[in-house]
Amino acid sequence: MSKTRHPILADTSALIAIAMSDYWTTAKATLKLTTTNICRTELQRHVRENHEYAHDGTREHQIHHGSKRVLEAFDDSDAAFSTVTVVPAPSGEDAGERSIEAEIEQYGSAYQVVCINDAAARNRLQKRQQQTGVSYRVVPPTYLLYVLFDTGELTKGEFCRGCAAMMEGENWTTKGAVHEMWRAIPVDCSGFVDEDLLP
Known part of the structure; x- marks a missing residue:
């Protein structure tokens, strides 16, 4: 585990979503990301529990291969990715x-962006902020x-187009989910996206 805290703190779902995007190579070379040891454990569990040969386009395929890509990036010394240890470690679903919330509670000033998929968790973090x-800004994975x-x-x-593909790939396509994915993004994509x- 690392003591380095990069400007962006991201949860498991956000990391999988960016890893499965068409721009993962660019993201890996450019973004400076931190996650928690708990999120990393979730990624390892996803690789173990989701079949490597699941059909392309299925959720199981997304979770397995996205998690694997993220773990490889966190092990790559060329990528500016780090893992921090959260104590005490939360458990459960x-x-x-x-x-992520516990890390922010202790080290919020170390981050510029907190990227988390769950809308309720984002709302709690925004209230705390x-x-x-x-x-720090609390944002969805599309950020x-x-x-x-x-x-x-x-x-x-x-x-x-990358945001639209991410929403479709992760099945974030309900009206509420779509609205949430654009909430922190000051760009009009109406000429590019269905x-x-x-929003």
């Missing part, structure tokens, strides 16, 4: 999200693509 005044766009790594079209995937 939402342990990864709660580990408002109460403490610590200046990782926005960082690549904002730093000039992606064109507007690539960014917009209307049903716009």
